[in-house]
Amino acid sequence: MPNPISHDQNFKNLILDYSHQALEFFAASEAAHINPGAQITPIRQEQLKNRLGDRFHELDVPLLVEWPDGRRDALLFVLEEETSPQRFSIHRLAHYCLELSEMYGTSRVVPVVIFLRDARRLPTRLQLGGDQLTYLSFQYLKCDLAQLDASHYLDSQNLVARLNLPNMRWPEEQKVDIYAHAMSGLFSLEPDPEKQLKYIDFIDIYTALDDNQMHEYQQRYPQENSKMTGLTERLLQEGIQQGMQQGMQQGSLSVLLRQITRRFGPLDSSTRQRLQQATEHELECWTDNILDAQTLDDVFVCH
Structure with a gap:
């Protein structure tokens, strides 16, 4: 539900x-x-x-x-x-x-x-x-x-007004146009891609286009629709890349933990916390050190 x-x-x-x-x-x-x-x-x-x-x-x-x-x-x-x-x-x-x-x-x-x-x-x-x-x-x-009469705010430079166009008074046959004016306001007045994506949801919620109306929007406003599609793909790709990077770093940490434990025995909580908070560069350095380190302190020396 x-x-x-x-x-x-x-x-x-x-x-x-x-x-x-x-x-x-x-x-x-x-x-x-x-x-x-x-x-x-x-x-x-x-x-x-x-x-x-x-x-x-x-x-x-x-x-x-x-x-x-x-x-x-x-x-x-x-x-x-x-x-x-x-x-x-x-x-x-x-x-x-x-x-x-x-x-x-x-x-x-x-x-x-x-x-x-x-x-x-x-x-x-x-x-x-x-x-x-x-x-x-x-x-x-x-x-x-x-x-509020939506026609008075269609080209407003106030982003809050443009985002609220769907909540105003307008003829039902103008629903797709209201959605388009809200979207164009969002893309022209808000430069931050993450906020753009956030407030696309706001516009979607309060306009509530059905499938036919969304298809009409895509046909009549291809430029705005391409912006929305491009934004979604861009943020999705960034999210995938970030997830891959985090996954690789987590894998490096797991391997290093096993190696240190095998060499020097169980680790105390402060050492584990230090490892978990390490940067990618530190993990690479410490992994290289594990081969020659004589003590646990030697592992954490980066030149």
């Missing part, structure tokens, strides 16, 4: 890999004031878990935005992805933001909720009060992906 898709983890990875662009897309009104010199730092989960205990939200992503020149006070963004709108609780989010505000001694907190499904009916404001006054007022930035 296939593992269920972890949408929370997918979006957490996306936000951590592309923090600047994620804020520009998911929290545009607040991110407009974040200049390129600002530093964006994810708050470590261990730190939050130690301080918040059971109140810790593992799959929320707090990002601390700081200005090294001191022109503005730090700003704490709290991003939360919700796959099913009915699971969302504005009370829980407000409580979490208050916890973080107290923990970091700041009132500059921006809560952002990314909805994967239609969330038009959900409240965006919480007010607590009596007949005379409102004593607590809370609201959050809402990014309702299903309500």
